[in-house]
Amino acid sequence: MSFIIKTFPKFIFLFVGALIVMLSFFSANTVFSQGDSMQLAQKRMYLKKEILPDHVLYPVFMVFDRVRLVTSSEKEQVNLHVSYSWQRLDATKELLQKGYQALSFTTFTKACKHQNLGLLQAKQFSSLEEKQKILVQSKQFYNQALHLSRNFSDVQQLEIIQLLQEQENLQQIYSN
DSSP states (O other): HHHHHHHHHHHHHHHHHHEEEHHHHOOOOOEEOSSSSSSEEBBBBOOOOSSSSTTTHHHHHHHHHHHHHHOOOOOHHHHHHHHHHHHHHHHHHHHHHHOOOOOOOOOHHHHHHHHHHHHHHHHHOOHHHHHHHHHHHHOOOOOOOHHHTTTTTTHHHHHHHHHHHHHHHHHHHHHH
């Protein structure tokens, strides 16, 4: 009985904390761009295999991705960056199909940044064979990203050009 009396307040605090976190996720129903107050997408709850940035629980999954990245070895980080870049590129395609232009742009830029970080880190830690595999996939990513980039505005194209130019430079370093 004394165990129940001692643990009950802790349980109540834990329950209230979890309730507050859940309410904050459900009450934060819109996403805004960083530069202005333009709405990027209406946050929604849906059941699908893939969770996109327009999903209410997407921030939770991004926290897990970040923790996984930070706690990984440097070699595993290369693979994670490359994997995250492809996941976000696929999410960009789906968001464009849904008509979320601004949210798809931020997802696209994150995909490019992950790809570039993976390339940068792989230069230091990969064997020659691994470098070749990373270079091949990087060129495939570049081609798909270039094709997708046509869906964005002229202003957005400026940032995309910089990111893809950085990727080209990293690929050239790899080739030498």
